Structures are given as C-alpha cells and as structure tokens.
Amino acid sequence: MVLTAGAAAPSATAAPPSKKVSVERVPLADAAPEVPGKGREIRRSKPFAMAALRWNGKNPDLVEVQAQHLDGTWGEWLRLPAVDGQDRGRPGKNQASEAAWLGDSTAIRVRAESDGAPVDAKTVSVLLIDPGTAQAASTAAKPTAISRAEWGADESLRTQCFQQQGVGVEYGDTVKAAIVHHTAGSNDYTAADSARIVRGIYAYHASELQWCDIGYNVLVDKFGQVFEGRYGGLELPVWGAHAQGFNKDTVGVSMLGEFTSVAPSATQLESVAQVLAWKLAGNYRDPLGEVTMVSGYGGSSAKYPLGTAVTLPVIHGHRDVGYTECPGDLAYQELPALRQRVAELMGDWTAGAIYQKWQAAGADAGPLGGAYELEQDAADGGRQTAFARGAKSAYWSPATEASLIEGMIRDKWREHGAEAGALGYPRTDELSTPDGSGRYNHFAGADGSIYWTPWTGAHEIRGLIKAKWAQLGWENGPLGYPRTDELGTPDGVGRYNHFDRSNGSVYWTPGTGAHEIRGAIKDRWAQVGWERSYLGYPTSDEYAVPGGRRSDFQHGYVVWDAATGNVTDRPY
Structure with missing residues (x-):
C-alpha cells in the first residue's frame, strides 16, 4: 500500500526555489483521502528538492518516496534507509530516514511499511526540504574543500x-579510522545541485534530527567536488554523527548518491x-x-554493545559498524581498491621526522597520544602538528630537529609569530631548568x-x-628569571628585559652593548628619568x-654606600 499525504491538484506554475533553506513537516495523519493506485500525495506550490521521514517507535522495514518534478513527470521510487548517526545518550534523534535528493519537485508519494503492512500514519511525518537556490560550484576534482561558507551553511x-x-562543537583525541558512507537517494543531480544537497542534509540533521550540525565530516559528489562537513576544522578530529558508537576518533566521508x-x-x-x-x-x-x-553506544539498535572492542580495517564502510546497507554494495566492493589508492597517494608517510619522534615516544600509547591536529606544512618548508595528550605540539624544519613545545611557552611563541616570527623554529623540546623551578x-x-x-x-x-643573562648565571644568577619579554625603550634607541630578582634588568643599545642594572642603583636611575635623564644608558x-x-x-655614574644605604648620582 502507498502512504502519501496531500491535497489538491498541482498548480499550473510553481513558484521558484527560495534562497534560504527551509524544512516543512507534514504529518501523515493529516493526509487527504487515498487515490486508488496512487496513494496519497503532498502537493505544494513552493518547490522542494529533498525529503525525509520521521517516525515514533521502531524503524519501518520499508521507506520509499517518489517525487513529481516541475515538468509534471514522476521520478523513480527511492528507498530511504534509516539514519544511524548520532550516538545514543547524546542530544538529537535517530528515528528517521536519510534525506533524499529528489530534484526540484512539487509533489511526493510515500511508502512506509512494517511487517508487510502500512505503518500507523499517526506516527510518521514527512519532511519537505527546500535547500535554496543553486550556487556556483567548483569543477576541480582535487580535495580542495568547498567551505561551509561557500556551500551556504x-x-x-x-x-x-x-x-x-x-x-558545543566536540572533538575526539585523534583520527584512528575512516568510515565511508553514501547519502542515499537519487544519483541524478548536477554539479550545481551538489551544494543544495549538502545544505538540505545540513538543515535536516541540524534542525529536524537535533544533531546541531551535519553528521558527516566530509562529503564528495560524483563530479569529485569535496565539501567541508561538520563544523570545527577539517584538520581536527571533530566528533561527528555518522556511525552510532563509532563517531569518536573517526572521520566520516559520505559520497553523494546511492x-x-x-x-x-x-x-x-x-x-x-x-x-x-x-x-x-x-x-x-x-x-x-x-x-x-x-x-561508545550500547542501545538496542547497536551492532556492537557498549564497550565492545572491534578490530576493523582503518578504512571501512558504515555497514561494518552498524545495521545498514551503507555505503551500498557497489561502493563497498570498491573499498579494497580505495585502500590501495590511498596508500599510493600517501607514499612513504613514515619517513617524517615528527612521525619518527612520535613513534620513539610510544605512538598512541605514549605520553603524546595520537595526532590531534593533522600534520601539515609550516613556514619555510617546515612541518607541524599537535598531539592529544599534554597539549603538546611538534615542529620541524630543514634546519632544526623535530621539537616539542607546549602550554604557556607555546602560547608566548605564537604571540611572537610562531615559526614565522623572530624566534623561528624551536631547536629543543621543552626542558626543565637546572634549579627545577x-x-x-x-x-x-x-x-x-x-x-x-x-x-x-x-x-x-x-x-x-640573553647572552648577558647567561654570563651572570642564568636563573641562578643575581637576576633570576625574566618577568617581561624583550621590550623597546621609550626613546626608541634601546631594548631591555626586566627580571624577577634584585629588581634587576638588562639594557642594551647598539652603542653601549648589554648591561645589567639592579637594586637601589636602578631605583636612582629611574628617579632621575631612566635613559632620558642626563645619565643616559x-x-x-x-x-x-x-x-x-x-x-x-x-x-655619569651611580654609587651605593653599603654603610648608609645612600645612593648618589654624579656626572662625569
């Protein structure tokens, strides 16, 4: 039996698609009487281009939709699998189908059956999604991602x-595996339609399913266009909503189509x-x-109970971790060849200095944990990444070894321009000072x-x-530790650092070199006007x-009398 909901005959002319994404929910219980042989139809003057179903209770055995296009022709029946995205116990809903691309349409028919009989229409709603007007899309087949702003999120x-x-946005520790999906629905779309499809899936996942965002991390259309998915940064292990129980520490890549x-x-x-x-x-x-x-999920619909350890290929399909046909039989058959192609593209990925340092530290099981931030290019031919444990980053350049930097030292370094700034690349790991403090x-x-x-x-x-500070004994000398960065003097000629011991400082100019000054003598110099006084530097x-x-x-000069504590300044 066909379950469709709808009203009267189509209007002669449909309104153009809107510029903004919209989702209309139509309860099947509000459907007009069934038309023999055609079921019930939802008709709208405003076109929609995607559709999905929501229900209460267990998943139907069969969910199919058929759409009438703007030219009056009916498309093929499309089977919509149930979503298996958000982890249970987290915000959002899973009692829903995937969102199918239909093309611009003004009517839809729906089949929803369980145990060979129609489901109770009171438990089902149809979501009609208008993903807005098409945008110009890249024709490049390279993995340069079309950003969320570019596809119109x-x-x-x-x-x-x-x-x-x-x-808010959540992150895992690293990316340990990749899960390949398909979005299901029609394969009949143009390159310009792809951004609309992504917008529609986003609106459906974020608003209707209450996942707050699109479930996939990356989407790829049949033309090779790559779309940034879930918000949070493609370089980072963003926690998606694409495979129940296995969203953490995976990247979900979904191919548009069925x-x-x-x-x-x-x-x-x-x-x-x-x-x-x-x-x-x-x-x-x-x-x-x-x-x-x-x-990470142990509900009744989980393929693997909570806490179950599962050994999987690093690149696997959604069906390997969930009760689903995703990514489709013919895509699943391509996974062995896909793994080989990925290996070819990666080349000798174990040769890098940062990777070798990570391995020497114990890899995932060591104090660094997994790579939190994707290893990527840095300034002047260098490389950099960040790790999951201890907020540590690693930097390498052709002139320096791979070195670790972290915490407030890393923050200060970045404040000064990181590797592109005056300090350049780190040439040591973060180390402890001899005094242990x-x-x-x-x-x-x-x-x-x-x-x-x-x-x-x-x-x-x-x-x-720094050389003067070292000459005086570093932090064990009379000055102690720096308490300021190197700064410029008010007259624009000199440079200085203040230190935490003895009220000490080191001042430098091109004409005088670097000299330390401290205690009562420094106080007198300050009283008479610092470097702008008659004393100078x-x-x-x-x-x-x-x-x-x-x-x-x-x-001139300044003298301190040990017996009286008096300080005297005199010109030459």
Whole structure:
C-alpha cells in the first residue's frame, strides 16, 4: 500500500526555489483521502528538492518516496534507509530516514511499511526540504574543500541548536579510522545541485534530527567536488554523527548518491582517496592496516554493545559498524581498491621526522597520544602538528630537529609569530631548568629562548640581552628569571628585559652593548628619568667599589654606600 499525504491538484506554475533553506513537516495523519493506485500525495506550490521521514517507535522495514518534478513527470521510487548517526545518550534523534535528493519537485508519494503492512500514519511525518537556490560550484576534482561558507551553511541553525541543548562543537583525541558512507537517494543531480544537497542534509540533521550540525565530516559528489562537513576544522578530529558508537576518533566521508545498483564514479572515488590520504597520513594511520575501536553506544539498535572492542580495517564502510546497507554494495566492493589508492597517494608517510619522534615516544600509547591536529606544512618548508595528550605540539624544519613545545611557552611563541616570527623554529623540546623551578625552549632565530615559571609566566629573551643573562648565571644568577619579554625603550634607541630578582634588568643599545642594572642603583636611575635623564644608558654592569657598589652610564655614574644605604648620582 502507498502512504502519501496531500491535497489538491498541482498548480499550473510553481513558484521558484527560495534562497534560504527551509524544512516543512507534514504529518501523515493529516493526509487527504487515498487515490486508488496512487496513494496519497503532498502537493505544494513552493518547490522542494529533498525529503525525509520521521517516525515514533521502531524503524519501518520499508521507506520509499517518489517525487513529481516541475515538468509534471514522476521520478523513480527511492528507498530511504534509516539514519544511524548520532550516538545514543547524546542530544538529537535517530528515528528517521536519510534525506533524499529528489530534484526540484512539487509533489511526493510515500511508502512506509512494517511487517508487510502500512505503518500507523499517526506516527510518521514527512519532511519537505527546500535547500535554496543553486550556487556556483567548483569543477576541480582535487580535495580542495568547498567551505561551509561557500556551500551556504546557515550557521544560525547550528548555534541556536547548541544554545538550546547547552552543548558545543566536540572533538575526539585523534583520527584512528575512516568510515565511508553514501547519502542515499537519487544519483541524478548536477554539479550545481551538489551544494543544495549538502545544505538540505545540513538543515535536516541540524534542525529536524537535533544533531546541531551535519553528521558527516566530509562529503564528495560524483563530479569529485569535496565539501567541508561538520563544523570545527577539517584538520581536527571533530566528533561527528555518522556511525552510532563509532563517531569518536573517526572521520566520516559520505559520497553523494546511492550505490546499491550504481557504482560511484571514478572521479568521486579519486577525490575520496585524496581526502583520506590527507587525513590518514596527517594522523599517522596505515590505510592498509587494522585498528581496534571500542563501541561508545550500547542501545538496542547497536551492532556492537557498549564497550565492545572491534578490530576493523582503518578504512571501512558504515555497514561494518552498524545495521545498514551503507555505503551500498557497489561502493563497498570498491573499498579494497580505495585502500590501495590511498596508500599510493600517501607514499612513504613514515619517513617524517615528527612521525619518527612520535613513534620513539610510544605512538598512541605514549605520553603524546595520537595526532590531534593533522600534520601539515609550516613556514619555510617546515612541518607541524599537535598531539592529544599534554597539549603538546611538534615542529620541524630543514634546519632544526623535530621539537616539542607546549602550554604557556607555546602560547608566548605564537604571540611572537610562531615559526614565522623572530624566534623561528624551536631547536629543543621543552626542558626543565637546572634549579627545577622553571621550563624553557631554545629557538633557532635571534638566539632566542622562552622561559616560564609559575610566578613569572612565560617570557622571551634573546640576542645580547640573553647572552648577558647567561654570563651572570642564568636563573641562578643575581637576576633570576625574566618577568617581561624583550621590550623597546621609550626613546626608541634601546631594548631591555626586566627580571624577577634584585629588581634587576638588562639594557642594551647598539652603542653601549648589554648591561645589567639592579637594586637601589636602578631605583636612582629611574628617579632621575631612566635613559632620558642626563645619565643616559648603562655602560657597565654593577660592580664593587670600596664601601659599596657602582654602575657607570654614558654621562655619569651611580654609587651605593653599603654603610648608609645612600645612593648618589654624579656626572662625569
């Protein structure tokens, strides 16, 4: 029996598609009487281009839709599988079908059956999705992703849902595996339609299913166009909603179309391979290998109960972890060849210095954990990534070894331009200072370093000021740790760092070099006007004289009397 809902005959002229995504819910219980041989129909003057079903209770055995296009012809019946995306116990719903691409249409028929009989129409709603007008789309078959802004994501759908549910973008620890999907529905779409399809899926997943965003991390159409999916950054392990129990630490790549009776195009598969090569190489995963994943969902519809360890190919299909036909028989048959192609594209991905440092540290089981941020290019031919544990990043350049940097030292370094700034690349890991109180990294540029303690924070020091500090004994000397970065003097001539001990500083100019000044002598210099006073800049470190201490300046000197504590400044 055909279950359709609808009203009167079609109008002669349909209104044009809207520019904004909209979703209309039509309860089947509100359907007009059935027409023999045709069932019930939903008709609208405003076209829609996608459809999905929602229901209460168990999943129907059969869900199919047929759409009438703008020219009056009826398309083929399309089977809609149930979604298997969001993990149970998390916000959102799973009692729904996938959203099918129909093309611009004004009428739809629906079949929904369980145990050979129609489902109760009171438990079913039909979602008519207008994904808005088409946008110009790239024809490139490379994995340069069409961004969310470019395909027209209405970010208010995501942010409003997050606010209502009190949640936000979530991340896993790394990417351990890739799960290949298809979106189901029609394969009859143009390159310009693809952005509309993605917008429609996004609106359906985010608003109707309350997943707050599109479930897939990446989508690829039959023309090879790659679309950024779930918000949060393609370089990061964004927690998707595409495979119940296995959303964490996986990337979900979905091919637009249905591949039970039609195979994916070679162009589509090549783009999928390029996306996966990029993601897996950057996360240090063998595309020909296996991985053990642990199910994160234990509900009645789960293929694997909560906590079950499952060994899977690193690249596998949705059906391997869920009760679904996804990604379709003919796409699933392509997975062995896809793995081989990904391996070809990745080349010798184990040769990199950062990878080798990660392996030496124990790989996933070590203190770094997995790669949290995709390893990627950095300035001047370098490479960089971030790891899941300890908020550590690794940087490498042709002139430096792979080195780890983290926490407040990394923040300070990035404040100064990271590897493209004056400090350049780190040339040591973060290390402990000899006194055991601080931490530091040395850098390749400007003979620079960043030192951190709990009481001073992180500060950079470099060049001749750093050399003077080293000459005086580093942090164990009279100055202690830097408490400022290197700064410019108000007169624009000199540079200085202040330190946390003895009220000390080191001042430098091209004409005087670098000299330390501290204590009562520094206080007197400040009282008379610093470098803008008649004294000018220091030309010596503080040194001992009979009965006290002295520092020399460009145009005078300051003496401290040990017996009286008096400080005197005099011109030459």
